[in-house]
Amino acid sequence: MDRPRLGRRAGVPVRPRRAPPGSRGADARRRPRLSLLRLGRSSRRCARPAQAEGRAPRYDGRWRDRPASDAPEGRAPAIRLKAPTEGETVVDDLVQGRVVIPNKDLDDLVLLRSDGTPTYMLAVVVDDHDMGVTHVIRGVDHLTNAARQTQIYQALGWDVPKMAHIPLIHGPDGAKLSKRHGALGVEAYREMGFLPAALRNYLARLGWSHGDDEIFSTEQAVEWFDIGSVGRSAARFDQVKLSNLNGHYMRETPDADLLAAFRTALPFLPGGEAAAAKLDATGRWDAFALALPGLKERAKTLVELLDGARFLTDERPLAMEPAAEQLLTPEARSLLAATHQGLAALPEWSAADAEAVVRRVAEHAGVKLGAVAQPLRAALTGRKTSPGIFDVLAALGREESLGRIEDQARQIQKV
RNA sequence: GCUCCCAUCGUCUAGCGGUCUAGGACGUCGCCCUCUCACGGCGAAAACAGGGGUUCGAGUCCCCUUGGGAGCGCCA
Numbered sequence: 486m487d488r489p490r491l492g493r494r495a496g497v498p499v500r501p502r503r504a505p506p507g508s509r510g511a512d513a514r515r516r517p518r519l520s521l522l523r524l525g526r527s528s529r530r531c532a533r534p535a536q537a538e539g540r541a542p543r544y545d546g547r548w549r550d551r552p553a554s555d556a557p558e559g560r561a562p563a564i565r566l567k568a569p570t571e572g573e574t575v576v577d578d579l580v581q582g583r584v585v586i587p588n589k590d591l592d593d594l595v596l597l598r599s600d601g602t603p604t605y606m607l608a609v610v611v612d613d614h615d616m617g618v619t620h621v622i623r624g625v626d627h628l629t630n631a632a633r634q635t636q637i638y639q640a641l642g643w644d645v646p647k648m649a650h651i652p653l654i655h656g657p658d659g660a661k662l663s664k665r666h667g668a669l670g671v672e673a674y675r676e677m678g679f680l681p682a683a684l685r686n687y688l689a690r691l692g693w694s695h696g697d698d699e700i701f702s703t704e705q706a707v708e709w710f711d712i713g714s715v716g717r718s719a720a721r722f723d724q725v726k727l728s729n730l731n732g733h734y735m736r737e738t739p740d741a742d743l744l745a746a747f748r749t750a751l752p753f754l755p756g757g758e759a760a761a762a763k764l765d766a767t768g769r770w771d772a773f774a775l776a777l778p779g780l781k782e783r784a785k786t787l788v789e790l791l792d793g794a795r796f797l798t799d800e801r802p803l804a805m806e807p808a809a810e811q812l813l814t815p816e817a818r819s820l821l822a823a824t825h826q827g828l829a830a831l832p833e834w835s836a837a838d839a840e841a842v843v844r845r846v847a848e849h850a851g852v853k854l855g856a857v858a859q860p861l862r863a864a865l866t867g868r869k870t871s872p873g874i875f876d877v878l879a880a881l882g883r884e885e886s887l888g889r890i891e892d893q894a895r896q897i898q899k900v
Numbered sequence: 901g902c903u904c905c906c907a908u909c910g911u912c913u914a915g916c917g918g919u920c921u922a923g924g925a926c927g928u929c930g931c932c933c934u935c936u937c938a939c940g941g942c943g944a945a946a947a948c949a950g951g952g953g954u955u956c957g958a959g960u961c962c963c964c965u966u967g968g969g970a971g972c973g974c975c976a
Binding site: 526543553561563564571576581582584585586587589591592594595596597598600601605606608624625626627629630632637650652653655657659661690691692693694696697698699700716717718719720721722723726727728734736741779782783784785793794812817818835839843847853854855856857858859860862868869870871872873874875 | 902903904905906911912913914923924925926927934935936937938939955963968969971972973974975976
């Protein structure tokens, strides 16, 4: 099989940074191969003359061509690669194309520290070679490293694996993604209520495309993906678009599956623990399941879903949002009283039957449906917006619904 | 400073010399649907960074400018 073998992700160490001197790891890694290298050695202090001018410090090669016998006594030297000074090093990159770096700009990198432990550059090369890694895919920030590592491969006489350096993702403001600019771990996206499939879909589309396809499953992405169609320019992370995509996924996910996803994500959502406890204690999960179709239509994230479902666990008497309070005029309250009467007489409790009652109340009063539905929404949810009011009625159930309506209708007397 | 990379609507992108009066998606703005908010439907505004070439013909190829980005540790 010609399956690509990928090594560690860039930046993720596979072993302790510094293996204890004499440990197997460090030793095994430096003993046999280094004899193959053309080595330079260096003094401990590397000159940093140009720092003040803003130029990066480079090894000046002071020990490069001197015999080992010249080395000062009692000083542990670092071992550097004796890199070519002429010509150029070529990285044939699957994404970046043919990248040519002049050798004069690459200095002799350290292979072994003065304490004998290998550096990242050496370790990666040796490791990848030992593991039979065929493809190295990482961010463009490693492009220069690719050239340096290529030099090590060449010095060792090993085949260079295929390289692909993909663009970095930038923040919404165009600055590079940093801790301050939204560089977050996956857990953060879970806490924000994003579905894994939606996040994968969004991320896949960043810097890569398959014609005009915007929404595709992970399986399709795997099938379609082609490293060659990865672009070379950096993309900005757009959380609004992620949200839109997530909303799409929520709507498309079958209720049972979404419910399961919600339950597993709940402990990670802000206030989720408390909400879960409440849902468990009040036995309102059934109501939640009933309301889910209407709820998911209105939510872009699981966090919004949770918020939308709050009316299910709120307890009587409901706290009214100011906007909802305004809906409850004296006229509205008397309409609620009439609605309560009609609803209470219902032999069956269903969304359809409730709708018939409410429409009849509106008709008799000579008002539009909204004039009854809006106050009803306020009474039932304490808010100005919610899923369809008949679905709310159905989800809440007869007893709770009538109780909440009564709470508000009753206040007519007080006015 | 040196080296390398990038450049199409606000954003993600399609485009791989003629099919581009530049397509799609998110966002924005209208209209419709409607018990609210959403969803959905319809429609609109919105881009080839600038300048030189090459070519019968350039968003597509080359060069320069400008603007972004990355790298330049005995860090990974």
